[in-house]
Amino acid sequence: MKKLISMLLVCVMALTMLAGCGSSDSSSSSDSAESSTQAADGSYTTITEGKLMVGTEIGYPPMEYFDEDGATPIGFDMELAQALADKMGLELELVDTAWDGIFAGVDTDKYDVIMSSVSYTDDRNENYLLSKTYVANAPVIVVPNDSDIADIMDLEGKSVAVQMETTADYLIQRYQSDEGLNTDLRQYEKVINAFDEIKAGRVDAVCTDSVVAAYYLGDEASNYKTVWEAPDKEPICMCFKKGNDALKDAMEAALDELKEDGTLGEIATKYFGSDITADLE
Secondary structure, X not given: OHHHHHHHHHHHHHHHXXXXXXXXXXXXXXXXXXXXXEOOOOOOEEOOOOEEEEEEOOOEOOOEEEOOOOOOEEOHHHHHHHHHHHHHOOEEEEEEOOHHHHHHHHHOOOOOEEEEEEEOOHHHHHHOEEOOXXXXXXXXXEEEOOOOOOOHHHXXXXXXXXXXXXXXXXHHHHHHHHOOOOOEEEEEOOHHHHHHHHHOOOOOEEEEEHHHHHHHHHHHHHHEEEEEEOXXXXXXXXXXXXXXXXXXXXXXXXXXXXXXXXXXXXXXXXXXXXOOOOOOO
């Protein structure tokens, strides 16, 4: 009888262990499902189930910045990101990231895509997966109205402020190395710091994107002028990790729908005063 009871106990324990193993596998599958979400048609995945995670540097008006409460992200890219997420049936999660680490973040899966005034350049296109462009843009030089600077080469012997590691920064450096331009290049972590410097009279010029120049001058815009625009345009796009073609295609399809139904133009007009997306293919 004791042997029979013992055998029964062994069987019960074995069944319990098997059930436990089955439960573990099910939990593992569930955890795996939570790490990525797939479109209904199986065409793309995102890092977190049900979410579109967007990396952005919130400090670049009118593209991405905080509202007057200092906590609510607003701006052209922010509204566009929300509209894209809504169109795709996903919850939007913004990941505020310093510009100097923003590209590394998409490579290490901290977010699905960068939407942060990313200018389309050949170098970036070689290292990342860039979308079709959606905003017209070019580097410009802004100076006080009484300045004698009229061209980029007039920065000879002058000082110019830029946000570090942006295309404006690289543009000035290229003119220094390739054209022999002798200018005092001053690099700042935030573009607002560059405009603070020109307003305070501590630099002679600012080089930045055309989409942000007028905004940052604000009420003092009448005291400044744009004197030069780069011949090579740098329209703005979304940036993905290499190999993430399916998500790029899905977001481009959603972008096309927003353009067709007028949403893209409405957001552009709200922040720029006109639809600067209209002439882009």
